[in-house]
Amino acid sequence: MLLYRALLLLLSPLFALALLRQVLRGREKPRDLAERFTAGIPRHPQSCATRLWVHGASNGELTAARSLIEEALNRAPGLEILVTVNTVSARRMVRKWHLPRVQVRLAPMDLRPVLRHFLDLYDPAALISLENEIWPNRFTILKKRGIPVIVAGARMSERTARRWSHMQWLFGPTMRTTIGAITRLAAQDTASEQRLLQLGLPTDRLLPRMNLKTTVDLQAAPEAALAALRPHFPHATTLLAASTHEGEERVLLEAYGLLRQSQPDARLILAPRHPRRGDAVAQELTRAGLAFARRSLNDDPAAAPVYLADTLGEMALWYQLAGLCFVGGSLTPRGGHTPFEPAQFDCALLHGPHVSNHLAAYQALTDLSAAVEVTDAATLAQAAHRLMAEPDIARRMAQDAQTALAPLRAAQMRQEAFWNALADLPKLQALA
Template sequence: MSSRMARMALTSYRWAGVAIYPLVGAYLTYRAAKGKEDRTRRAERFGFASAARPQGPLIWFHAASVGETNAVVPLIREMRRRDINVVLTTGTTTSAKVAQARLGAETVHQYVPLDLKPAVGRFLDYWQPDVAIIAESEIWPMTIMELGNRHIPQVLVNARMSDRSFTRWRSRLSLAEALFENLALVIAQSDVDAERFRDLGALPVTVSGNLKVDNDMPAHDPAQLDSYKRQIGTRKTWAAISTFEGEEMAAATVHRALKERDGVLTIIVPRHPERSDDLEKALTEKGLKVARRTRNDPLTPETDIFLGDTIGEMGLYLRMTEVAFVGRSLFAEGGQNPLEPAMLGCAVLSGGHVQNFRDTYQKLARNGSARMVRDVEMLAKAVHYLLANDAARQTMINAGLETVQEMRGALTATIKGLEPYINPLTVKARLQPRAAAQG
């Protein structure tokens, strides 16, 4: 595709968005019926604000889902420490709840506008951000073009480029270059990610490491944790976290294989808690007794599965065990972030489909803190081995803690990269109150 054709394609995309804009309402209604949209705040998806814009400099942060939201929390807190206002957009109801739980009134939260010219334009007209900071891998053509047209610096932080995305963009190189030339800066997670962004036309590109390593430890309720530990008693536990379809049933199969030998309690934390009703039914049909966190069910000696069907309590679930399988890796592809279990003292197990977190898994596996399994049978053997061998389990835990410590520093590197964009806003924010007082 030539440069001229790429720009024609982007122009066509722009006007196609204008054409379908009146029809999008029905689509959002359908998503709301599925629990994927907040029907009470649907107008935000069309760019209509539901909160007042704070006075003074403002940065627009966008984090698509839970992982990205957690990753940018320390960055947002640094901006607020500098008296810079923040509007944070997310794309899922789950991430909105995480934003509220972790940031509260520190920021204004809105749902991200649809990538259509009327919605994006209305959003930018109202919020007038000085800088846009986008987390990880969110590439929305209309949003990028609108920010570029308004000369608003846009920065990708904690940026990553999956194998699939790179292949897709590489096949449309002129289109990628026409978009990525609008980026003021890309701060990538790894050298591989950085090289991919450069190949697609982004400049400048730096490497920070993974912001999730520098994040706060996932919170938990100490009293609740103590209560659960008393209920568990001497039973062995393991967790299957961030699971996708099929992996919960795999965890159930592992549980049945280990139940008689190890007297094990299995903790399952689905990536999408709204699936929990269906999961409970499926697990019960397998003859398993299920306790759910949302019901505050007690963990009795007869409980087989503890279903962690809440949002923002991963710290609680991981502190209940020392062995964690990380999902979206056995059947689904891409993987999920293994850093939280490593940070909280768990030996990490995973399937082999971890393309989105390859660099992180390589570092953990190289140091002996993560093991990959091919199938359910191998997962059952790995869980049994770790539960039965305290020394082997502790060796993996210690290796994980050491690896995480070695990986720290991404927050400092990211802030350093952002300084040309945020330092002027810091000065402006701190001078404004004085100017007002003098007036």
């Protein structure tokens, strides 16, 4: 831990400069920078109610955890929840939920003085940290204060585990101390559970496995928004590239160029995972020689064959317009994003080979031939052409995808078991 603290202290000026760069670019405000390095002033007077701290990295994790947060509020009418996030867009999203008894703010930096001040101010009864948000100083300070640390939907990829294994000689003690500070942990899948056990998590701290993303049911887009766009996006010949990352757009645009040779009326909705990359994706489109319209600029969607969906909070709209959906994060080694959301809206699914984040779900889809794996521009164009040319096959795939994922949606997320398993923690008995 001493080495981690020393390195963190030495690197803090670099972190501050990186965040200051965000301020100078207009992506954050000076008060956001201050909020990360200080506990900040609470938006509401502090009460004596029990307060649960829930932390998630960004929009995806918090969207997945919303049902967990709402269930906690329902189980304990006097409970207050403090949500912390790593991004201003996630903070904005949680505020728009307008949930009662919920505050949201940017998470404190993992610096001991900042954390101590934060804990003195908010005094949480417990922390629920989502997925792979594991912070050494945060966890160890909470343990010293007797505050339970629960990790929900913990995810440990093979790549991350291998990296930690290679760095055992340097950060081994830090990882063991951090893992040892975890009070309870519900892994996302069997593989993540085994990797965490190998890193030193005691078996008696395991909770039933849970995948928060299997519970996400996106709210359908407003009918007015759909009515305005439907005439421009024929369902059977519209391909959505959802939650794409750097390195994927170039392949997708090449595939779209090939697709238009056989399907000249095909439309492409390109929705990057991080809308702030809109300018970079626009440059890729220009280099590819493709005309495009941008949602963020309110461009006319009929003006070009490609629609750059570089806005937040509208994924349900894009899913509902498209008959085909390529799931991003899967052509590059990022583990792939959830197939549950596009399947909810009857999209025929395409994905790359890198799907370790939701391996069980993609295996279930493969078993029923309910998704098509592609590896490059040629295979993506070929698969999209076939599904557009034979819409009955696309509709069958969409139906089979719902069938394939239904057991996972029911089995992997058992909130009752999760909350009941925390009954032996005095500070959380009201939630059991």
